[in-house]
Structure formats: structure tokens, C-alpha cells
Amino acid sequence: MKSLGSIRRDFAPWNDPKAKPYIQFDGVTKRFGDFTAVNSLSLTIFEREFFALLGASGCGKSTLLRMLAGFEEPTAGRILLDGQDLRGIPPYRRPVNMMFQSYALFPHMTVENNIAFGLKQEGMPKLDIEKRVADMLKLVKLEQFAKRKPHQLSGGQRQRVALARSVAKRPKVLLLDEPLGALDKKLREETQFELMDLQQELGLTFVVVTHDQEEAMTMADRIAIMDKGEVMQVATPAEVYEAPTSRFVAHFVGNVNMFEGKVAERTDKTTRITGATGAQIVVENGAAATGADIIFAVRPEKIRVSSKKPADAVNALEGEVYDIAYLGDMTVYHVRLDDGQIVRASALNAARVTEDPLTWNDRAWVSFRPDAGVVLAR
Numbered sequence: 001m002k003s004l005g006s007i008r009r010d011f012a013p014w015n016d017p018k019a020k021p022y023i024q025f026d027g028v029t030k031r032f033g034d035f036t037a038v039n040s041l042s043l044t045i046f047e048r049e050f051f052a053l054l055g056a057s058g059c060g061k062s063t064l065l066r067m068l069a070g071f072e073e074p075t076a077g078r079i080l081l082d083g084q085d086l087r088g089i090p091p092y093r094r095p096v097n098m099m100f101q102s103y104a105l106f107p108h109m110t111v112e113n114n115i116a117f118g119l120k121q122e123g124m125p126k127l128d129i130e131k132r133v134a135d136m137l138k139l140v141k142l143e144q145f146a147k148r149k150p151h152q153l154s155g156g157q158r159q160r161v162a163l164a165r166s167v168a169k170r171p172k173v174l175l176l177d178e179p180l181g182a183l184d185k186k187l188r189e190e191t192q193f194e195l196m197d198l199q200q201e202l203g204l205t206f207v208v209v210t211h212d213q214e215e216a217m218t219m220a221d222r223i224a225i226m227d228k229g230e231v232m233q234v235a236t237p238a239e240v241y242e243a244p245t246s247r248f249v250a251h252f253v254g255n256v257n258m259f260e261g262k263v264a265e266r267t268d269k270t271t272r273i274t275g276a277t278g279a280q281i282v283v284e285n286g287a288a289a290t291g292a293d294i295i296f297a298v299r300p301e302k303i304r305v306s307s308k309k310p311a312d313a314v315n316a317l318e319g320e321v322y323d324i325a326y327l328g329d330m331t332v333y334h335v336r337l338d339d340g341q342i343v344r345a346s347a348l349n350a351a352r353v354t355e356d357p358l359t360w361n362d363r364a365w366v367s368f369r370p371d372a373g374v375v376l377a378r
């Protein structure tokens with residue numbers, strides 16, 4: 001594979017103060033009657049970025065995309081593309097195209113006619129259309145399928161036709177609303193990589209809407225996590241996962257353990273937290289003041305489970321193995337602490353035999369480092 005997926009180390013215009021924003025949502029609000037679907041939202045997307053809008057059903061992500069496409073106008077605020085205010089510009093005159101799911105293909109038309117459709121409507125000369133369609137077929141590796149109808153293709157192939165059709169007009173920005181929603185899991189994963197390759201090959205800006213966090217994490221350079229018409233955090237997948245700035249984001253992306261407590265003491269580098277039952281943990285990077293109610297959020301893979309208290313552990317809490325799920329590549333333990341909290345810990349099954357086998361109802365220790373998680377406001 002040519003690309004390195006979403007980990008493009010040299011691509012981070014959002015960290016460059018000189019980089020010019022490409023798409024700007026500037027205080028955008030959208031109301032439907034007295035319901036606010038998007039609430040005074042500001043967001044910047046850069047040229048050639050693969051940007052994901054991630055959120056639960058109804059959070060306003062599709063509405064945001066539809067406003068960028070021109071199918072809806074904001075109630076307040078501005079949307080700029082390359083510095084130009086898009087207000088009043090109809091969808092077909094915006095350098096933006098929306099890719100619809102593959103069931104929106106014309107069933108009675110061949111693959112090549114599906115791809116050529118928009119170009120014909122635009123009045124492109126016949127020879128140019130033929131050349132463009134051939135280029136597109138090559139791009140999505142469907143040259144041998146040009147004469148087939150959609151029902152003679154697999155789900156993944158149909159998806160590639162939909163993609164070819166939507167990039168045939170060479171839009172500068174491609175908008176994708178749940179593009180892989182109709183595909184099964186395996187095919188979806190393959191197609192995610194294809195989409196990433198294609199985006200880099202064409203040098204386009206992609207804005208994708210999804211409610212699937214894994215999909216967003218796999219494909220996007222940056223993710224905006226939305227809730228109730230607002231953006232909760234915009235960051236790279238790694239930042240969103242490792243450094244969520246709120247309880248909402250920590251919960252929304254991946255699994256997380258939340259240790260609740262009060263800041264008992266702060267030193268230069270560490271914060272000592274006392275839980276409700278008096279258990280203490282020591283954590284790094286806590287900005288909260290003494291006495292503040294906080295949460296220490298720790299991902300399951302940062303927690304170790306062992307039958308004995310690890311001698312070197314700064315934080316070790318005792319409990320009982322409550323549940324074990326063997327997932328092949330890893331094992332997930334649920335440990336019920338003596339204060340009742342259930343802690344989720346995952347261990348990679350790198351060796352075939354574990355040296356410290358634990359089973360149901362065993363006494364166990366969960367331990368983690370002071371820098372294993374993040375301190376969040378409660």
C-alpha cells in the first residue's frame with residue numbers, strides 16, 4: 001500500500017500558524033422552527049485534509065455537511081470556502097460535491113454511464129467525457145466492469161462506482177455522509193483504506209460524516225466530536241483518544257475507566273486524589289486545584305491486572321476478577337474493586353501462554369502509572 005493511512009507525519013497544517021484555512025464555519029447556527037440543530041459552531045478545515053465529523057444520531061453532523069454543500073442555509077453565521085462567503089451560492093455552483101451511498105446509483109445505467117452522467121449534464125464534450133470516465137474507472141480499479149449494471153457488481157464495487165461518480169467532476173471538496181454505511185464490516189475496513197489512498201492520490205479535501213468512531217479514527221487526519229449541535233473537541237485521532245478534554249469525549253471514543261475523587265494534594269508534578277472510600281491514587285498532569293472534584297480517565301490497555309500487588313506500582317487497587325472475555329488477540333478483564341467500581345483492563349495476548357493466569361473470582365490487583373490517563377473535571 002502506498003499511503004501510511006491517516007498517519008501522515010508531514011501533514012499538520014492545523015499546527016502551522018501561517019497555514020490558510022480552507023473551509024471555515026464561523027459562528028454557524030441552524031434552527032428548524034424553534035429547534036437548534038447546530039449551535040453557534042466554529043470550525044476550520046484545511047486543504048487536503050481528511051476531516052471527520054463524529055457524533056451520535058441527531059447531533060447535527062449531517063446538517064453541517066448539508067450547509068456546506070448548499071442544500072441548507074445557516075440561520076446565522078458564515079461558511080467560507082477559500083476565503084469566499086458561500087451564502088446564496090447554489091449547490092451546483094460550489095466546488096463541493098456530495099457522495100451518496102451506492103444505492104443512489106442509476107440501476108438501469110452501466111457503470112460508465114453512471115460515472116458520465118454528471119459530466120453530460122454539465123455539457124462536457126464527448127471525447128473529454130470518455131477520457132475522464134476511463135481515468136475514473138482506472139482510479140477505482142473497475143476497468144473490466146465498465147459495461148456492467150450496478151446489480152451485476154458486489155457491494156464494494158458499487159461503492160467504488162459511487163465514489164468515481166462523485167469525483168468525476170473534480171470537485172475540490174468531497175463530502176461523504178456515512179459513505180460506507182451499507183457495507184459489511186470486513187468490506188468497510190478495506191474500503192476505508194481505499195478511500196484514504198484515493199483522497200491522497202487526488203489531493204482533495206474530504207469531509208466525512210460518521211457515527212462510527214473506529215471509522216473516523218482510521219481514516220481522518222482530524223476529528224470533530226459533536227454533541228447537541230456543538231463541537232466538543234477537534235483533534236487528531238491520537239489526541240482524541242489519549243488526551244480527551246472532557247468526560248463526554250473520553251466516553252464517546254473507545255472504552256475508558258473513570259476514577260472519581262477529590263484532589264487531596266498537589267506537588268510540582270503530581271496530584272494525589274482521594275476516592276470516596278478513601279483509596280488514593282497519584283496522577284500526573286492534573287491542573288485541578290486542591291479540593292476540586294475530578295475524574296482520572298484511564299484506557300483499559302493502560303491498566304495491568306495481576307494476582308499479586310506489583311512491587312513497583314504507584315497505583316494499585318485490589319479487587320476480584322468479575323468477568324473475563326477472551327477476544328483472541330487480547331483478553332479483557334473486568335475487576336470489581338473492593339469499593340464496588342468495576343475496572344476494565346485489557347491485555348494483549350502476545351505470548352500463547354500467560355505467566356500469570358487469572359480466573360473468575362480470583363483476588364486481583366489493577367495497577368497503572370501516574371501518567372496512564374488524564375485528569376478531567378467532573
Ligand SMILES: Nc1ncnc2c1ncn2[C@@H]1O[C@H](COP(=O)(O)OP(=O)(O)OP(=O)(O)O)[C@@H](O)[C@H]1O
Nearest residue numbers: 032035037055056057058059060061062063064211
Ligand atoms: N429539515 C428539518 N426539519 C426539522 N428538523 C430537522 C431537519 N433536519 C434535521 N432536523 C433535526 O436536526 C437534528 C440534527 O439532524 P442531523 O441530520 O444533522 O443529525 P445527524 O447528527 O446527522 O444524525 P444522523 O446520524 O441520525 O443522521 C435532528 O434532531 C433532526 O431531527
